Amino acid sequence: MTLTRYNIATLIAGLLGLAVIFSAGENKLGLATILLCWAILWFANVKLAHSGWKQAKWLAPVLFGATLLLLWELTVAFFDVPLVILPAPSLIAARFVQSTDILWQDFVQTILKGGLSGYIIGCGAAFLTAILVDRFDFLRRGLLPVGNFMAALPIVGTAPILVMWYGFNWQSKAAVVVVMVFFPVLVNTVAGLRETSAMQRDLMSTYAANYWQSFFKLRLPAAMPFIFNGLKIATTLALVGAIVAEFFGSPTVGMGFRISTSVGQLALDMVWAEIVVAALAGSAFYGVVAMAEKAVTFWHPSQREK
Amino acid sequence: MRVIVPVLTVLAVIVALWYAACIPMNIKGVLTEAERAGAEVNPPGAKDRRDLGAFGLVLGNSFAIPATWEQDRPRLPAPHQVAEELWNTTVMKKITSKRSLVYHGWVTLSATLLGFAIGTGLGILLAVGIVYSRVMDMSVMPWAIVSQTIPIIALAPMIIVVLYSIGVQGIIPKAVISAYLSFFPVVVGMVKGLRSPDAMQLDLLRTYYASPAQGFWKLRLPSSMPYLFTSLKIGIAASLVGAIVGELPTGAVAGLGARLLAGSYYGQTVQIWSALFAAAILAATLVAILSVIEQRVLKRMGMA
Numbered sequence: 213m214t215l216t217r218y219n220i221a222t223l224i225a226g227l228l229g230l231a232v233i234f235s236a237g238e239n240k241l242g243l244a245t246i247l248l249c250w251a252i253l254w255f256a257n258v259k260l261a262h263s264g265w266k267q268a269k270w271l272a273p274v275l276f277g278a279t280l281l282l283l284w285e286l287t288v289a290f291f292d293v294p295l296v297i298l299p300a301p302s303l304i305a306a307r308f309v310q311s312t313d314i315l316w317q318d319f320v321q322t323i324l325k326g327g328l329s330g331y332i333i334g335c336g337a338a339f340l341t342a343i344l345v346d347r348f349d350f351l352r353r354g355l356l357p358v359g360n361f362m363a364a365l366p367i368v369g370t371a372p373i374l375v376m377w378y379g380f381n382w383q384s385k386a387a388v389v390v391v392m393v394f395f396p397v398l399v400n401t402v403a404g405l406r407e408t409s410a411m412q413r414d415l416m417s418t419y420a421a422n423y424w425q426s427f428f429k430l431r432l433p434a435a436m437p438f439i440f441n442g443l444k445i446a447t448t449l450a451l452v453g454a455i456v457a458e459f460f461g462s463p464t465v466g467m468g469f470r471i472s473t474s475v476g477q478l479a480l481d482m483v484w485a486e487i488v489v490a491a492l493a494g495s496a497f498y499g500v501v502a503m504a505e506k507a508v509t510f511w512h513p514s515q516r517e518k
Numbered sequence: 519m520r521v522i523v524p525v526l527t528v529l530a531v532i533v534a535l536w537y538a539a540c541i542p543m544n545i546k547g548v549l550t551e552a553e554r555a556g557a558e559v560n561p562p563g564a565k566d567r568r569d570l571g572a573f574g575l576v577l578g579n580s581f582a583i584p585a586t587w588e589q590d591r592p593r594l595p596a597p598h599q600v601a602e603e604l605w606n607t608t609v610m611k612k613i614t615s616k617r618s619l620v621y622h623g624w625v626t627l628s629a630t631l632l633g634f635a636i637g638t639g640l641g642i643l644l645a646v647g648i649v650y651s652r653v654m655d656m657s658v659m660p661w662a663i664v665s666q667t668i669p670i671i672a673l674a675p676m677i678i679v680v681l682y683s684i685g686v687q688g689i690i691p692k693a694v695i696s697a698y699l700s701f702f703p704v705v706v707g708m709v710k711g712l713r714s715p716d717a718m719q720l721d722l723l724r725t726y727y728a729s730p731a732q733g734f735w736k737l738r739l740p741s742s743m744p745y746l747f748t749s750l751k752i753g754i755a756a757s758l759v760g761a762i763v764g765e766l767p768t769g770a771v772a773g774l775g776a777r778l779l780a781g782s783y784y785g786q787t788v789q790i791w792s793a794l795f796a797a798a799i800l801a802a803t804l805v806a807i808l809s810v811i812e813q814r815v816l817k818r819m820g821m822a
Contacts, residue, residue: 254653261653268656276657297680354524358532364751364805366759369774369794372782377593451669459675459766460782467672475675478683483676491668498667 242290246283253279299481307481308488314470315489322467323493325382327454330389335446338394339439342401343427356402363395371457385457385466392453393446397439404438405431437512440505447497451490536597537587542572543594544586549575551589552582595788603792616772619796625773626761627800629689633696634757638750640697641704648705649712649738650730662705670698674763692764692773699760700753707749711742740819747812754804762797774800 378384458468765775
């Protein structure tokens with residue numbers, strides 16, 4: 213049980229940190245309650261983590277998240293944190309429930325119209341380009357370093373240009389997303405298409421398989437883990453692109469628009485509600501791609517061991 | 519040679535395509551200007567030209583093609599215009615000037631570096647905590663992974679306004695966003711790295727009767743280095759994006775993000791493009807510096 217020593221250490225560190233943060237405040241009772249809550253829930257989490265339960269695997273993070281939310285709520289309540297700095301979670305939840313209409317419209321505008329259409333076009337274009345690049349070795353040697361270079365650049369900066377070209381509506385957001393997702397998917401797909409070993413390719417040629425046969429039966433399936441890696445990176449990038457592009461101009465609907473105007477009105481509960489939507493959309497989007505990956509690459513060791 | 523020739527070819531093709539794209543993109547503006555200056559344009563009148571395709575206009579007015587590369591406020595500036603603007607605003611201007619890209623670049627870079635340092639420092643600490651504490655592993659790690667699927671950048675405007683309302687301004691809010699963006703890649707990469715020694719190596723240290731601290735300094739930390747550098751390279755690119763985006767919502771007056779925003783407000787396309795290229799060069803330089811350090815370190819440690 214040497215591990216418990218570290219747990220006690222982290223517990224003490226957490227307590228000290230909180231004590232330092234609140235040492236300036238006058239509300240001693242509130243501080244004591246918050247610290248007590250933290251201690252009890254952390255202790256429960258320690259017990260849970262060492263219990264060896266099967267359910268602890270998902271219960272522990274849920275409990276941790278709930279602990280944070282509770283501490284947040286208590287802090288706001290006891291210290292009268294003004295709304296313009298940090299709204300309480302209960303307030304955010306209330307705002308979320310009240311304005312599902314607006315949130316849904318923003319979701320449709322930004323995620324479905326801007327993000328998803330750009331994601332599909334960008335990933336599709338990258339996939340086709342990757343096949344072309346893979347076919348011609350000269351292109352591969354030339355385009356791959358350029359693509360690698362582009363994948364590291366702050367492509368979000370193209371947003372003002374594309375907004376200027378394609379107008380304020382969702383088309384310009386889709387264009388930003390296309391540019392953002394293109395290079396990561398391209399680089400990963402090209403890397404994946406080179407994944408097969410010489411032995412496997414030789415086997416295909418002993419079967420007298422032509423290019424497309426060996427492509428669909430051997431190299432594309434072998435590339436799938438890499439392709440999905442790129443697709444998963446691209447999900448986050450797509451949302452980032454769609455939201456940030458709206459900071460450069462948008463119709464009066466959309467998540468980025470709502471966030472920037474609500475921040476201007478100091479309506480932070482609305483901003484947090486949009487952030488909740490973005491978080492849910494982001495995880496759901498990622499989750500769908502991850503599920504598709506599981507279905508397609510069930511044979512791969514990284515999927516089998518789970 | 520095996521790489522340089524194809525790369526140069528690809529770059530040349532890109533530049534050629536760029537020049538070609540300038541023609542249809544800018545032709546309408548050029549023709550309007552030419553008509554105002556008294557030149558004969560086919561068909562005359564901006565109204566008639568509005569419905570025509572750009573390619574038809576180019577075919578009918580081939581005399582205007584060179585002018586599409588020289589416009590004042592083009593829809594798409596030609597490469598040499600961007601290069602000229604970059605040269606003028608970096609080398610030709612004093613670096614203290616408000617129009618110098620070096621000045622704006624430094625404003626963004628300082629926030630990026632500060633944020634990156636904070637983010638990686640905290641990220642490594644949290645990773646150590648996760649590797650050594652079962653509770654933290656079970657309760658914090660899933661959230662660190664989930665947070666990577668969330669467009670964290672949506673928080674940027676709020677962080678700035680909230681920090682502003684409690685009296686923190688200047689470099690700190692941008693650095694906070696940068697730190698936040700570089701934090702999670704480093705946590706995830708570093709946890710993987712610290713766990714990369716296999717059971718055999720860990721057993722060996724046990725037979726040496728090594729203390730946990732020795733195990734950390736002599737085995738886990740060294741073997742995490744390749745993972746650390748990979749995530750540092752992702753992290754610094756993310757930090758730069760964070761610093762740039764952090765400049766957008768507040769109407770900051772200095773920084774590459776501010777140049778992008780001001781350019782888009784006033785239709786100064788050349789300014790936008792040069793700010794964009796400056797950001798790209800900055801990102802590429804930062805990643806390249808990290809790669810060089812990575813090679814040096816890994817070579818010294820006998821891993822590369």
